Amino acid sequence: MTNNYNYMLKANFNKKLENNKIQCRLCNHFCTISEGRTGICRARKNKDGKLCSLVYGYPVALNVDPIEKKPLFHFQPGSLAYSLGTLGCNFSCANCQNWDISQTTGIEEKIKRLNFISPEEIIKDALANNCQSIAYTYNEPTIWAEYALDIMKLARKNKLKNVWVSNGYMSPDCLKTILPHLDAINVDLKSMDEKFYLKNCGAKLAPILENLKIFKKEKIHIEITTLIIPNLSDSPAMLEKIANFIARELSPETPWHISKFSSAISWKLKNLPETESKIIYNAYKIGKEAGLKYVYAGNLPGDEKENTYCPNCGQLAIRRLGYQIERLDKKDHCVKCGENLNIIS
Numbered sequence: 001m002t003n004n005y006n007y008m009l010k011a012n013f014n015k016k017l018e019n020n021k022i023q024c025r026l027c028n029h030f031c032t033i034s035e036g037r038t039g040i041c042r043a044r045k046n047k048d049g050k051l052c053s054l055v056y057g058y059p060v061a062l063n064v065d066p067i068e069k070k071p072l073f074h075f076q077p078g079s080l081a082y083s084l085g086t087l088g089c090n091f092s093c094a095n096c097q098n099w100d101i102s103q104t105t106g107i108e109e110k111i112k113r114l115n116f117i118s119p120e121e122i123i124k125d126a127l128a129n130n131c132q133s134i135a136y137t138y139n140e141p142t143i144w145a146e147y148a149l150d151i152m153k154l155a156r157k158n159k160l161k162n163v164w165v166s167n168g169y170m171s172p173d174c175l176k177t178i179l180p181h182l183d184a185i186n187v188d189l190k191s192m193d194e195k196f197y198l199k200n201c202g203a204k205l206a207p208i209l210e211n212l213k214i215f216k217k218e219k220i221h222i223e224i225t226t227l228i229i230p231n232l233s234d235s236p237a238m239l240e241k242i243a244n245f246i247a248r249e250l251s252p253e254t255p256w257h258i259s260k261f262s263s264a265i266s267w268k269l270k271n272l273p274e275t276e277s278k279i280i281y282n283a284y285k286i287g288k289e290a291g292l293k294y295v296y297a298g299n300l301p302g303d304e305k306e307n308t309y310c311p312n313c314g315q316l317a318i319r320r321l322g323y324q325i326e327r328l329d330k331k332d333h334c335v336k337c338g339e340n341l342n343i344i345s
């Protein structure tokens with residue numbers, strides 16, 4: 001399969017409208033796309049009245065990463081995830097760290113300089129590199145769901161797990177289609193403030209919260225990440241809302257990763273300072289007070305708040321130093337009191 005245009009003729013995520021317009025139904029933007037134009041993500045184009053994925057088969061980032069880097073701390077700890085991403089994104093986060101690929105323009109021209117990589121080749125390379133999973137990451141996998149889905153189906157056949165790192169903005173149709181093939185997901189819950197989502201990301205909060213509840217109901221392993229941006233997403237009251245949502249609507253066992261903002265790597269927001277460590281530690285406390293059993297303070301290398309402790313007796317279960325881990329649990333349970341640590345090995 002080398003012709004993504006033909007591929008898209010079979011795809012299910014769009015609806016024909018009048019005057020050769022098409023509605024893309026992959027994410028909650030539901031873009032109406034006129035002939036010759038692309039949707040908000042810039043990765044899907046209306047060509048002669050047919051919706052086409054510009055990025056099917058054209059990953060721009062391919063890496064063998066520790067799964068801890070996603071971050072996923074309770075899913076196959078210590079394993080390698082074959083990680084890939086493409087060009088474009090359905091969000092325009094001012095804080096984006098992968099903005100060179102997510103916010104790029106002229107995708108159609110850029111992919112002409114890339115080699116087509118089939119789903120079969122992705123799987124072959126993942127197996128050759130001793131990976132246990134495929135991670136759909138770097139930019140939003142929803143916008144290249146057809147490519148991701150073909151890889152996911154093959155991954156399962158080859159006993160590889162599928163993990164998404166996502167903003168959680170997929171449409172109900174997209175969600176329904178990926179769920180049977182998905183094993184774990186890390187969703188960025190960036191704020192509980194609709195205005196923040198609108199202004200900082202160009203998106204809405206409500207569909208993300210709904211999707212998170214569905215992932216939970218469907219028993220997908222979920223971890224949540226929140227980047228704390230000074231003045232924009234650092235209010236204790238808002239962080240408390242996130243922690244309470246995770247504890248009540250997902251579960252107290254859901255890991256919550258809190259991370260530091262740095263203007264050096266962000267797309268915009270260059271005038272903002274780095275998040276102070278004391279804000280991160282306070283968020284950690286907020287998470288614990290909300291009843292979350294596994295809160296992780298990220299971007300503080302070597303800090304003991306990246307370790308996993310037994311929520312029952314406090315025994316150290318996984319020690320982390322950067323992406324190196326030392327497992328001190330016994331078959332996903334606490335070695336001292338036997339508590340289940342919500343780890344999928």
Ligand code: SF4
Binds near residue numbers: 029040041
């Ligand atoms: S994936 Fe989302 S942003 Fe991209 S064209 Fe479809 S509806 Fe629009």
Ligand code: SF4
Binds near residue numbers: 089095097139140167
């Ligand atoms: S932070 Fe994630 S969701 Fe936001 S623009 Fe970057 S890749 Fe897209």
